Amino acid sequence: MNFQVGKIIIADDHPMFRNALKQSITSDHNTCIIIECESLDSLRAELKTHQDADLLVLDLNMPGAEGFSSLVYVQNKYPQLPVVMISANDKLDVIGTAKSFGALGYISKSASIENIRDAINSVLAGDTCFPSELDDFDYNQEHEGLLEMTKKVSELTPQQYRVLQMIKQGLLNKQIAYDLKISEATVKAHVTAIMRKLGVNNRTQAVMKVVAIDLGKN
Numbered sequence: 001m002n003f004q005v006g007k008i009i010i011a012d013d014h015p016m017f018r019n020a021l022k023q024s025i026t027s028d029h030n031t032c033i034i035i036e037c038e039s040l041d042s043l044r045a046e047l048k049t050h051q052d053a054d055l056l057v058l059d060l061n062m063p064g065a066e067g068f069s070s071l072v073y074v075q076n077k078y079p080q081l082p083v084v085m086i087s088a089n090d091k092l093d094v095i096g097t098a099k100s101f102g103a104l105g106y107i108s109k110s111a112s113i114e115n116i117r118d119a120i121n122s123v124l125a126g127d128t129c130f131p132s133e134l135d136d137f138d139y140n141q142e143h144e145g146l147l148e149m150t151k152k153v154s155e156l157t158p159q160q161y162r163v164l165q166m167i168k169q170g171l172l173n174k175q176i177a178y179d180l181k182i183s184e185a186t187v188k189a190h191v192t193a194i195m196r197k198l199g200v201n202n203r204t205q206a207v208m209k210v211v212a213i214d215l216g217k218n
Helices: 015-026 040-049 069-077 092-100 113-124 132-136 143-154 158-168 173-180 184-198 203-215
Strands: 007-011 033-037 055-059 083-087 105-108
Touching: 007 015, 007 040, 015 033, 015 113, 033 040, 040 069, 055 069, 055 113, 069 083, 069 143, 083 092, 083 113, 092 105, 092 132, 092 143, 105 113, 143 184, 143 203, 158 173, 158 184, 158 203, 173 184, 184 203
Parallel strands: 007 033, 007 055, 055 083, 083 105
Antiparallel strands: none
């Protein structure tokens, strides 16, 4: 390789797959430091500490994220960081959505180690890596709405996102307050902020929006 790679973040909740990625990367870049994350919360923390990372390899189904909200969060907070998405989902509309949100590459988890390594090196070298079939793919009419709502979800604070997930589970404010060890008034304030950011009028509409986002990546 004719370029130096100092640090790469791998965000995936499966330890064995993280290890396989780590081995694939270090086979070409043996001095590269690999930072591992297993959830969106841990990724947020590591991004603050390692803002000099050369690349983020991001699992689509990241625990703590809704749809593509983890990718949008990274793009908003760390626009200088190249991102390669990796997933078992090979649908072209999903890959196209990742590209729309700023990912520079998309890797299938069924790809060979050699193909994964080539894709990562391509992005590290300043190129992109997507299936050639994506060039001729026509998005459905729901695509733009999905992008806009995902951006809104990505703007929620970590605590607001936790509250939203608990609302999605059907918990009442009192139950949410107990589980998060906060006051019911604080929960109500979070719910109000969530509805304002998502542009909805009630809890049911908020849940419908995030369910739609989640279905958009399946």
